[in-house]
Amino acid sequence: xxxxxxxxxxxxxxxxxxxxxxxxxxxxxxxxxxxxxxxxxxxxxxxxxxxxxxxxxxxxxxxxxxxxxxxxxxxxxxxxxxxxxxxxxxxxxxxxxxxxxxxxxxxxxxxxxxxxxxxxxxxxxxxxxxxxxxxxxxxxxxxxxxxxxxxxxxxxxxxxxxxxxxxxxxxxxxxxxxxxxxxxxxxxxxxxxxxxxxxxxxxxxxxxxxxxxxxxxxxxxxxxxxxxxxxxxxxxxxxxxxxxxxxxxxxxxxxxxxxxxxxxxx
Amino acid sequence: xxxxxxxxxxxxxxxxxxxxxxxxxxxxxxxxxxxxxxxxxxxxxxxxxxxxxxxxxxxxxxxxxxxxxxxxxxxxxxxxxxxxxxxxxxxxxxxxxxxxxxxxxxxxxxxxxxxxxxxxxxxxxxxxxxxxxxxxxxxxxxxxxxxxxxxxxxxxxxxxxxxxxxxxxxxxxxxxxxxxxxxxxxxxxxxxxxxxxxxxxxxxxxxxxxxxxxxxxxxxxxxxxxxxxxxxxxxxxxxxxxxxxxxxxxxxxxxxxxxxxxxxxxxxxxxxxxxxxx
Numbered sequence: 001x002x003x004x005x006x007x008x009x010x011x012x013x014x015x016x017x018x019x020x021x022x023x024x025x026x027x028x029x030x031x032x033x034x035x036x037x038x039x040x041x042x043x044x045x046x047x048x049x050x051x052x053x054x055x056x057x058x059x060x061x062x063x064x065x066x067x068x069x070x071x072x073x074x075x076x077x078x079x080x081x082x083x084x085x086x087x088x089x090x091x092x093x094x095x096x097x098x099x100x101x102x103x104x105x106x107x108x109x110x111x112x113x114x115x116x117x118x119x120x121x122x123x124x125x126x127x128x129x130x131x132x133x134x135x136x137x138x139x140x141x142x143x144x145x146x147x148x149x150x151x152x153x154x155x156x157x158x159x160x161x162x163x164x165x166x167x168x169x170x171x172x173x174x175x176x177x178x179x180x181x182x183x184x185x186x187x188x189x190x191x192x193x194x195x196x197x198x199x200x201x202x203x204x205x206x207x208x209x210x211x212x213x214x215x216x217x218x219x220x221x222x223x224x225x226x227x228x229x230x231x232x233x234x235x236x237x238x239x240x241x242x243x244x245x246x247x248x249x250x251x252x253x254x255x256x257x258x259x260x261x262x263x264x265x266x
Numbered sequence: 267x268x269x270x271x272x273x274x275x276x277x278x279x280x281x282x283x284x285x286x287x288x289x290x291x292x293x294x295x296x297x298x299x300x301x302x303x304x305x306x307x308x309x310x311x312x313x314x315x316x317x318x319x320x321x322x323x324x325x326x327x328x329x330x331x332x333x334x335x336x337x338x339x340x341x342x343x344x345x346x347x348x349x350x351x352x353x354x355x356x357x358x359x360x361x362x363x364x365x366x367x368x369x370x371x372x373x374x375x376x377x378x379x380x381x382x383x384x385x386x387x388x389x390x391x392x393x394x395x396x397x398x399x400x401x402x403x404x405x406x407x408x409x410x411x412x413x414x415x416x417x418x419x420x421x422x423x424x425x426x427x428x429x430x431x432x433x434x435x436x437x438x439x440x441x442x443x444x445x446x447x448x449x450x451x452x453x454x455x456x457x458x459x460x461x462x463x464x465x466x467x468x469x470x471x472x473x474x475x476x477x478x479x480x481x482x483x484x485x486x487x488x489x490x491x492x493x494x495x496x497x498x499x500x501x502x503x504x505x506x507x508x509x510x511x512x513x514x515x516x517x518x519x520x521x522x523x524x525x526x527x528x529x530x531x532x533x534x535x536x537x538x539x540x541x542x543x544x
Contacts, residue, residue, distance in 0.1 A: 019441045027448065038465030041472045061461065068455075072447055080440040176341035179443065180289045183333050188296055191455065 003099045004107045011081065011111035020076050021119075027069065028123050035062055036130035043135050052138045052228045056147075058131050060226035066123065067155055067213075068190050070116065074162040075182045077112050082170035083178045102258035109160075109167060109254055116159050120152050138228070146232050147225055150239070151217075154225075157246040158213045162186075164253030165209075171260045206242075209249065216242035269360050273368025278375040281338060287380065290334045294384045297326050298391055306395050316406035320414055321500040323388050327381060327418035328496045329454060332425040336446045338376065339429025340439070342369055347433060362539045366430070370423065370531065377422040381415055406505055413512050417499070420523040421492055425450065427530035434537040457491035460484075492526065495519045 015021060039058040046054050085091040094104055128148060138144050165185065169178040189210040206212060216239045218224035225235055281287070301322050356362070392400050429446045436442045456462045467483035488494050499516045513520070 019438055020444045023441065023444060023448075034465065037469040041469045042465070061465075065456075065462075068451070072444070072451070076440055076444045076447075079443070084440060176337070177285050177289065179340065180286055180334075180337045183337060183447075184289065184293045184296070187293070187330060187333055 003097070004103050007094075007099075007104065007107035008111040008114070011108050012115055015077060015081075015112060015115050018077075018080065020073070020080065021115075024069070024073050025119075028066075028126070031062065031065065031069075032123075032126045032130050035127060036134045039131060040134040051136070055131065055135060055138045056226045056228055058135060059128065060224070062127055063151075063217075063226065066127075067158065068186075070120065070155060070159050071162050071186050071190055073119075074112075074116065074159045075166050075186060077116075078163050078166035079170055079175065079179055079182065081108050081112060082167055083173075083175040086170065087175045101262050105167065105171075105257050105261045106254065109164065109257070112163055113156070113160050116163070117152075117156050120155050120159070124148050124152050143228070143232060150232075150236070151225055154213060154216050154239075154243070154246070157243065157250060158209060160250045161209050161246065161253060164250060164257060167257050168253065168260055171257065171264050206245065207249070209246075212242055212246055212249070216246065269364050270368045270371060273360075273365060274371035274375065277342065277369050277372025281342070281372065281376040282379065284341070286334075286338065286341065287383075290380050291383055291387065293330060293334065294326060295387055295391075297330055298322065298384075298388055301326070302388075302391050302395050315400070316403040316410070316505045317500065317503045319392060319400075319403065319407050320410055320503070323385065324414045324417055324496060324500065325493075327384065327414065328421040329493055331377075331380075331418055332421050332450060332454060332492070333447075334380070335373075335377070335422040335425035336429045336450055338373060339426045340433065340443055340446060342373070343430050343433045347437065347439075363535055366531075366535055366538050369430070370426070373426050374419060374423065377419055378415070381418050385411065385414075403505070410503075410509055410512055413509060416520065417496055417523070420520070420527055421496070423527040424492060424523065424530055427527060427534045430534040431530055431537055434534065434541055453491055454493045458488055458494045458497070460488075463487045492523060495523055 035058070039061075043054045043058055046057070049057075082091075091104075095101070128144070162185075166178065166182045169181050172178075173181070189208075206215065219230060219235060219238045223230050225239075305318065305322065356365075389404075392404075428449060429442075432445050432449070433439075433442045436445060463484045464480075467480050467487060470483055471477055471479040489498075496519075499519050502515055503512055507515070
């Protein structure tokens with residue numbers, strides 16, 4: 001257990017010092033300022049909708065781009081953590097230590113996940129704070145906290161699955177091939193908005209990670225977590241099965257990673 | 267020139283023998299199949315069928331193909347810099363710009379191959395989905411294909427040169443990868459995005475104190491994107507235009523794209539020549 005904790009700690013510190021994270025944080029800050037400035041100018045003009053609705057519209061603007069940026073971050077961190085270490089053979093140093101291979105993979109996964117969760121929380125806090133500074137907050141602070149926490153959890157689960165998937169690709173393939181397939185996956189899912197498994201029968205398409213994420217976030221198109229007209233309890237009742245399925249997918253991908261890494265010649 | 271051809275041939279064969287080819291073709295197939303099927307079932311595009319078929323192909327080649335150009339650039343230069351294998355090339359009696367020329371030529375050859383294979387796959391998809399009903403449009407479609415090839419090669423060269431520029435100046439391969447993709451997100455996704463540009467132009471015009479600048483700024487910012495340029499080109503193409511008419515009507519956009527390629531390639535040259543690679 002001590003070895004796992006020390007790997008987690010080491011990996012966490014490496015990620016914090018990674019220039020990728022610094023650049024990413026700078027982009028998030030710029031984006032938050034951009035969103036806040038735009039809301040400052042445009043939202044007061046929307047006098048035909050109430051304050052709460054306008055506030056959540058301002059927040060909902062960043063849903064897609066933030067999710068996309070975090071998916072890219074997961075990809076970069078996963079490739080740095082596994083594929084780059086495999087190609088430079090530095091992972092062999094870790095393999096000589098008296099530690100199970102599955103513990104190495106789980107530790108790396110947990111450390112990156114913890115880091116991403118903290119970063120998601122900080123991003124959401126920054127975006128909401130700036131919005132509140134320029135436009136004022138909604139009537140119910142508790143509703144706001146619940147909705148933002150739920151969004152953070154959904155995004156975290158989605159990023160964890162992406163992380164796990166790209167871990168698997170990095171274990172099985174060379175760095176350039178892993179990178180290429182990761183790009184295909186993120187492009188097709190996020191930018192093409194085409195299901196990776198489009199030919200599944202109706203109902204089974206729910207295992208597609210993007211479909212799951214969208215279904216968890218929105219009850220129907222246009223009625224989602226960022227609509228105050230949808231009560232939080234109604235949203236929660238609808239989202240719980242999808243959240244559990246997302247969690248299951250994350251657990252499965254981690255287990256598959258452990259099996260693949262155990263069998264793979266590093 | 268012979269040295270450049272040797273480097274280009276090596277680069278071309280390396281790329282062609284790698285699994286990147288198969289992955290690139292897989293990406294295109296995954297993108298084109300649902301788009302063509304959506305067009306077949308919904309008929310969401312205009313009445314100029316041949317132009318619409320060209321539009322789908324060009325958008326896929328330019329929009330998603332630029333990602334492939336970035337991946338090719340990263341595997342071509344970033345990995346060589348990281349593994350120091352480029353030092354083997356630099357100790358030979360070749361000019362540094364010869365190396366860049368050779369890489370760009372190799373990449374153009376690879377792009378042409380990929381574009382040809384993708385076009386073949388696309389034509390097969392069209393025949394499978396539409397059947398013989400596309401026979402009347404196919405000649406019109408084939409007649410304008412060279413224009414599609416020009417656009418896709420220009421987009422490829424631009425993003426390849428941009429990736430080269432980033433990889434040469436940033437040693438850390440993962441950071442170079444992130445910056446390359448972020449530049450793609452910015453140029454191909456954010457700039458054409460109406461919400462992003464309208465937000466940006468609204469507060470810039472607010473800061474400048476002239477609300478009438480809003481629309482103008484929005485269009486100007488959006489036009490900076492290569493994707494918007496390609497999209498605007500296809501708004502003006504109809505079935506009864508010949509290849510010469512198409513080239514003639516869109517010469518300005520082609521020149522703009524070419525300028526992008528020239529500027530980024532020039533900056534990549536300067537960086538590679540001046541920078542200490544070792």
